[in-house]
Amino acid sequence: xxxxxxxxxRAFGGTQGYYRHQSAVTGTPMDFALYTPDPSRHxxxxxxxxxxxxxxxTPDNFVVKAGSQRVAAELGLCVVAPDTSPRGVDLDGDSExxxxxxxxxxxxxxxxxxxxxxxxxxxxxxxxxxxxxxANFSVDLERQAISGHSMGGHGAxxxxxxxxxxxxxxxxxxxxxxxxxxxxxxxxxxxxFAGDLVAAEAYDPVRLLEAGAGLPRTLxxxxxxxxxxxxxxxTPLLAAALESRGVKxxxxxxxxxxxxxxxxxxxxEEHLRFLAEALE
Amino acid sequence: xxxxxxxxxRAFGGTQGYYRHQSAVTGTPMDFALYTPDPSRHxxxxxxxxxxxxxxxTPDNFVVKAGSQRVAAELGLCVVAPDTSPRGVDLDGDSExxxxxxxxxxxxxxxxxxxxxxxxxxxxxxxxxxxxxxANFSVDLERQAISGHSMGGHGAxxxxxxxxxxxxxxxxxxxxxxxxxxxxxxxxxxxxFAGDLVAAEAYDPVRLLEAGAGLPRTLxxxxxxxxxxxxxxxTPLLAAALESRGVKxxxxxxxxxxxxxxxxxxxxEEHLRFLAEALE
Numbered sequence: 001x002x003x004x005x006x007x008x009x010r011a012f013g014g015t016q017g018y019y020r021h022q023s024a025v026t027g028t029p030m031d032f033a034l035y036t037p038d039p040s041r042h043x044x045x046x047x048x049x050x051x052x053x054x055x056x057x058t059p060d061n062f063v064v065k066a067g068s069q070r071v072a073a074e075l076g077l078c079v080v081a082p083d084t085s086p087r088g089v090d091l092d093g094d095s096e097x098x099x100x101x102x103x104x105x106x107x108x109x110x111x112x113x114x115x116x117x118x119x120x121x122x123x124x125x126x127x128x129x130x131x132x133x134x135a136n137f138s139v140d141l142e143r144q145a146i147s148g149h150s151m152g153g154h155g156a157x158x159x160x161x162x163x164x165x166x167x168x169x170x171x172x173x174x175x176x177x178x179x180x181x182x183x184x185x186x187x188x189x190x191x192x193f194a195g196d197l198v199a200a201e202a203y204d205p206v207r208l209l210e211a212g213a214g215l216p217r218t219l220x221x222x223x224x225x226x227x228x229x230x231x232x233x234x235t236p237l238l239a240a241a242l243e244s245r246g247v248k249x250x251x252x253x254x255x256x257x258x259x260x261x262x263x264x265x266x267x268x269e270e271h272l273r274f275l276a277e278a279l280e
Numbered sequence: 281x282x283x284x285x286x287x288x289x290r291a292f293g294g295t296q297g298y299y300r301h302q303s304a305v306t307g308t309p310m311d312f313a314l315y316t317p318d319p320s321r322h323x324x325x326x327x328x329x330x331x332x333x334x335x336x337x338t339p340d341n342f343v344v345k346a347g348s349q350r351v352a353a354e355l356g357l358c359v360v361a362p363d364t365s366p367r368g369v370d371l372d373g374d375s376e377x378x379x380x381x382x383x384x385x386x387x388x389x390x391x392x393x394x395x396x397x398x399x400x401x402x403x404x405x406x407x408x409x410x411x412x413x414x415a416n417f418s419v420d421l422e423r424q425a426i427s428g429h430s431m432g433g434h435g436a437x438x439x440x441x442x443x444x445x446x447x448x449x450x451x452x453x454x455x456x457x458x459x460x461x462x463x464x465x466x467x468x469x470x471x472x473f474a475g476d477l478v479a480a481e482a483y484d485p486v487r488l489l490e491a492g493a494g495l496p497r498t499l500x501x502x503x504x505x506x507x508x509x510x511x512x513x514x515t516p517l518l519a520a521a522l523e524s525r526g527v528k529x530x531x532x533x534x535x536x537x538x539x540x541x542x543x544x545x546x547x548x549e550e551h552l553r554f555l556a557e558a559l560e
């Protein structure tokens with residue numbers, strides 16, 4: 001589990017690091033960012049919050065823009081921001097649209113050529129990255145929660161739905177509710193799954209809920225002025241599925257907020273506190 | 281005072297805007313960012329905090345990375361982040377070094393050709409930008425304070441030294457103490473002033489203090505692991521000048537912190553609270 005430290009910055013008494021390792025799952029180098037609190041204030045092992053970012057993002061967006069370190073420092077959380085796709089491999093069509101391919105891998109395992117060799121973010125996040133983090137940092141993986149924004153909100157819900165009991169709580173900011181039924185996700189269905197809708201639906205949070213999967217207590221915030229709300233995010237589908245499955249949840253519409261990281265920053269603290277409550 | 285809104289995002293209940301106007305002083309378009317709190321929570325007119333950024337920056341760095349909006353929203357501050365140089369004019373040598381020219385105008389008025397026509401950030405910040413802000417937003421310029429990072433820390437001290445009584449308090453994060461005596465500033469002395477050291481020293485905070493100028497109560501934080509501390513920032517010169525002039529100040533060394541915006545973000549809240557105390 002060789003890990004290269006790319007950068008490390010003191011932040012709010014802890015350390016905001018950027019790390020790289022060679023992934024056996026994706027067959028590429030993978031980057032992630034990870035915050036550790038001040039060990040003299042919060043001796044480890046620390047509980048872990050995963051934050052998955054959206055389309056076009058790298059680990060840097062959440063780290064730089066969301067203001068998470070202040071809250072993680074106070075609460076004693078290790079916060080991990082994975083990348084949004086494999087890097088360093090070029091496949092035909094992987095940069096044609098901002099909503100597909102590089103920075104847009106939807107946290108799933110592709111089943112179709114040529115994608116299935118490298119685009120295995122679901123397996124990477126499920127198994128390999130937690131092992132890398134556990135081997136290199138003082139973390140307690142019995143105390144985990146997960147959150148994300150946009151495509152990363154989809155990813156957070158997906159990870160929690162597919163790993164019952166692993167995450168104590170889940171949250172999402174402006175999540176893509178059902179990628180198999182929105183224009184952004186059409187390209188992913190066509191290419192990652194060669195158009196096999198049934199295979200794709202195995203990674204669709206709303207379809208998983210409809211098929212009987214469950215979630216821990218869930219907080220969702222959605223900007224009321226989000227330019228992607230109606231066509232892409234399809235929040236009502238998620239609201240109905242959560243309701244129908246009896247998931248304990250709070251889905252809040254936030255008037256005036258758009259899809260940007262200013263929205264994420266505005267509610268990041270509440271989400272971290274919500275997640276941390278179950279990680280004591 | 282025509283002002284174009286480039287972008288506006290809801291953030292922490294207020295509005296983070298990006299604006300552009302045509303400057304008569306610099307003869308170029310000028311950008312700035314400005315946060316206004318939620319008027320239903322804090323009815324205007326609002327006190328104003330100016331935050332000046334460092335080398336390589338645009339108004340975006342502070343706005344995106346420092347986490348200022350949360351604190352400004354709570355305290356009811358209008359926070360203005362000006363640009364770091366004129367834009368849209370190309371002069372020979374303005375992009376040769378990151379420490380001179382575009383994004384590196386040192387908040388002064390150049391006296392030498394070809395710079396003196398456009399590189400007039402001191403006059404721009406002293407007169408024109410406050411007028412533009414006052415004409416377009418509900419602000420109270422009787423209640424102003426100023427802060428900045430690196431070259432912007434130099435700028436904040438400079439502005440306060442040259443405008444006695446205008447700013448109730450001043451603060452700086454890792455300021456360039458004496459640009460006429462550091463390698464970064466050598467290019468500015470050579471080009472903006474054709475090597476006239478005396479002319480340049482009229483914009484050098486330490487030299488102004490030595491010449492008898494005063495400051496309101498001042499807070500300065502400096503990272504102890506800042507890679508620029510010894511050669512460029514020359515904090516001991518500033519410490520001695522503040523001491524010698526009897527300025528009420530608190531200059532704190534912060535062990536482990538570097539020169540990045542993670543340092544700025546870590547102490548931004550304290551600086552805003554320190555400034556706001558005098559703006560009630």
